[in-house]
Amino acid sequence: MKQVVLRNYPRGAPSAGDFAVETAEMPEPSTGEVLLKTYWLSLDPLIRFSLDERRLTGRAQVRPGEVLYGGAVSRIEASNVAAFSVGDWVEGRTGWREFAAVDPAVVPLRKIDAGAAPPSAALGLLGMPGQTAHACMIEVGRVTTGETVVISAAAGAVGTIAGQIGKILGARVVGIAGGPEKCRAVEALGFDVCVDYRASDYADQLAAACPGGIDVYIENVGGAVTQAVLPLLKYQARMPVCGFIAYYGMGLEGPGPDRLPGFMRTIMSKGLEVRGFGGALVAGPDALDNLARWHGQGKIRLAETVVEGLDEAPAAFAGIFSGNANVGKLVVRVAAE
Ligand SMILES: NC(=O)c1ccc[n+]([C@@H]2O[C@H](COP(=O)([O-])OP(=O)(O)OC[C@H]3O[C@@H](n4cnc5c(N)ncnc54)[C@H](OP(=O)(O)O)[C@@H]3O)[C@@H](O)[C@H]2O)c1
Structure with missing residues (x-):
């Protein structure tokens, strides 16, 4: 599977070269874990706080070689947790990767109703x-x-x-x-x-x-x-x-x-x-x-800009800080629904 890791700490505004897309082993869920397939990845300015060598704001910190931190919408592919079933849509800070095995007691997962709004809305309007x-x-x-x-x-x-x-x-x-x-x-x-x-x-x-x-x-x-x-x-x-x-x-x-x-x-x-x-x-x-x-009620419209594929996530994230054309929530389609 693909994942995006930090190559080096950005100096000032991040650039795509600060990140690397790499291939990793498919994760296996252990006892107490679920296996997630990522469909939508959230690109947020706040992720920048996790990329400083000296942490100043927020709790998350990513070091070179580690997978980028951030919210995603996923589906449960396999479950060793009673509260989650295969096929459930969930939102959580599961990182920039195609699949993740997580313990919901450590990485909180919020179930979302994919019938009520598009699943990606859980990263924007409904998140x-x-x-x-x-x-x-x-x-x-x-x-x-x-x-x-x-x-x-x-x-x-x-x-x-x-x-x-x-x-x-x-x-x-x-x-x-x-x-x-x-x-x-x-x-x-x-x-x-x-x-x-x-x-x-x-x-x-x-x-x-x-x-x-x-x-x-x-x-x-x-x-x-x-x-x-x-x-x-x-x-x-x-x-x-x-x-x-x-x-x-x-x-x-x-x-x-x-x-x-x-x-x-x-x-x-x-x-x-x-x-x-x-x-x-x-x-x-x-x-x-x-x-x-x-x-x-039609009083708030969903505004979203979709970037196609995890490979494009680093450049799209860098664009937030250097002038992009996006309007509304910036999300990456990691897999087709
Ligand atoms: N306090 C919280 O809990 C919380 C939660 C979420 C977000 N935020 C903050 O809210 C703000 C907006 O977040 P968002 O999620 O809406 O982000 P977003 O959708 O990625 O939009 C960010 C926009 O900021 C503008 N921008 C970037 N650099 C700029 C600069 N140097 N000068 C002027 N404008 C600049 C750009 O738009 P233009 O092309 O128009 O310049 C960019 O598209 C950020 O500051 C973010 O950190 C805070």
Whole structure:
């Protein structure tokens, strides 16, 4: 079977050459284990945290030669665990490989209903990114009717869902994404407007899109994208810090001149409520039920970009950090359903 291992620790943004696709022995499930066949692999920015030589964020750490860490949707091929039967669809952090033998007591597996939605949705709308978007807008952002919400990385898995939740909540939703095509795709999902942060007049366009100021800013990016947001924040605006992808791979050092003083000044002078969180930890117990219901009612559309084959996973993962064309959740079809 095929699997993807880390070749060397990435320096800054990862590139496909940091990974190697290799052939491995088919795993045999031991007592207490199930054998899984991977159908869908999730490519997430958070995987970058597991690839640092010095671990700073999160619990997972992958060393050179080890299989990449990450979520996948699989089917049970053989089971030595009473709670799981052959044919069950499950989601779990089983790694970048075609088959895996795991003990569900060590690697938690969530059963999914493949009849209710496409199985890959368990990696996006009906999984961790969906819970994160729910947490951004409801538990942490506390978005209400009539408020203006700005969402960076709006074309991504979290952003596409968060924006659609914002419309359900009755907010004015402004997205920020890279390039006019992504912006049009984001608007097609129901955002009121999407601003291209690569445009030379990005800050002016953002100000024009938020004439009354910003009540809630969903921070996914950092850097220059955020600099244009800060002057537009209203007094006591909320800022859920969901991610800061522009700084991933930079350790604690950060780029160029230190902009922290201006950020701290804005937090104090505007009475901002800035809160970091893990989406899957903070989303309430009803988050996945809400998302499934809204999807069933046609209020949230599934947005997915599919990459074909495990061989393509390293380049597609690297693309997350270097400008890709994807809209919605990025998944790899490892095997045909
Ligand atoms: N706190 C949590 O529990 C949690 C959970 C999931 C995700 N997150 C975070 O949420 C954010 C979005 O995640 P996702 O799953 O939606 O990812 P995604 O679907 O892979 O989208 C990520 C997008 O970020 C944009 N981006 C990448 N580098 C950038 C840069 N230097 N400057 C500006 N934009 C950049 C790119 O879009 P453009 O082409 O538009 O630039 C990219 O497609 C990330 O920061 C991620 O780490 C947090």
